[in-house]
Amino acid sequence: MSLNDVKVIAFDADDTLWENENFFRDAEREFCRVMSEYESYDNLMMELFKVEIQNLELYGYGVKAFILSLIETALKVSDRKVRPEQIEAIVAIGKEMLEEDVVLLDSIVDLLDKLYGKYRLVVATKGDLLDQERKLKKSGLLKYFHHIEIMTHKKQENYLELLNHLDIPAEQLLMVGNSLKSDVLPVIELGGYAAHIPYHTTWLFEQMNPEDIKSDRFFELKQIHDVLDLFS
């Protein structure tokens, strides 16, 4: 078994093909500015994180879930004193996020050009269906992908479904992404290959230590374009 068996390369989209997490960081900063009269930045962020984790199962991932959690946090930290203009500002933060342009990561187009035709390229990403489809369309990258899988979670069972849809065994899959927890660990556990490219910011919930993953099917890379080196 070796990387020569790989037939499908799956990319996480957010922070692997295009920038994403920094838009959430910007939005959080804006939220803290709007709510600064009630709590410090650190406390606001801590309360927001608690609310997001509590809501994760019910709301899932994506901008709409995030905004609903911001509103709930605003009610909570202000002890129900938040003003309508502040709620309005939070709703506006969400709309801006949804209207944001897609910013591709460096050399993505060159990488996809070089892999296209040699491998079946797919997107395997979690998040809100509409958000992700919109970003794919805006990105101009749709033509490279044979299949788009938008997943509610990225656990082993979800990757099993993906392998089913692709009709391949795990050892023919290389998953490329920025989250050890969501993109690497479950794929390695299933017997597939995974490459991790850290992004400069990772949501607290997704953080884990790369040293906790011990496998010769796991590759730690510096930047997305290094995926090519795996096959050279």
Next chain:
Amino acid sequence: MSLNDVKVIAFDADDTLWENENFFRDAEREFCRVMSEYESYDNLMMELFKVEIQNLELYGYGVKAFILSLIETALKVSDRKVRPEQIEAIVAIGKEMLEEDVVLLDSIVDLLDKLYGKYRLVVATKGDLLDQERKLKKSGLLKYFHHIEIMTHKKQENYLELLNHLDIPAEQLLMVGNSLKSDVLPVIELGGYAAHIPYHTTWLFEQMNPEDIKSDRFFELKQIHDVLDLFS
């Protein structure tokens, strides 16, 4: 070309397999109760509809989109005087909707039992990915379906993608649903078959006149179980 060519039966889920729209009607009534000091029921509903249509492209379908539109409507109709407890009540309406049990329509299980094995059964539904997956799991119907397609829109291009995924020509598809606009018209235009089963309540945005659809591939049925009669 006849119904004998049909190999795949696709069901819209909301209000075709299980009740959905009435949960939105209940939520709207609760919203109007919470906001009754600002506007009449009719005016609140009219403002809500305007906001929902304005947000449709940005937010898409589903409960989270709906709640964000309720909050925006509350800000608007109260002239930014809405109180935090009222916003909190609206957020709670959304959480209740997401936690609601799935109520199957009459005789769905019997229908699916009788069709299963003779046709490839699929779900082709629009809405929020997480909402729809949750409802499918809660429904206990997952075992009947060969494929689940959750669509951001239900226009011709989206059905073309579905046909692509299913690898069949349009004349092998029978689409079954409660919306003439989303479930019937685009499928008929592509050359497929469609059965319409009206539900007692239809969102204003989805309303159209069945007499506007003239095709011998279109069937108007009274209840979901009558799908069997098409093939007898």
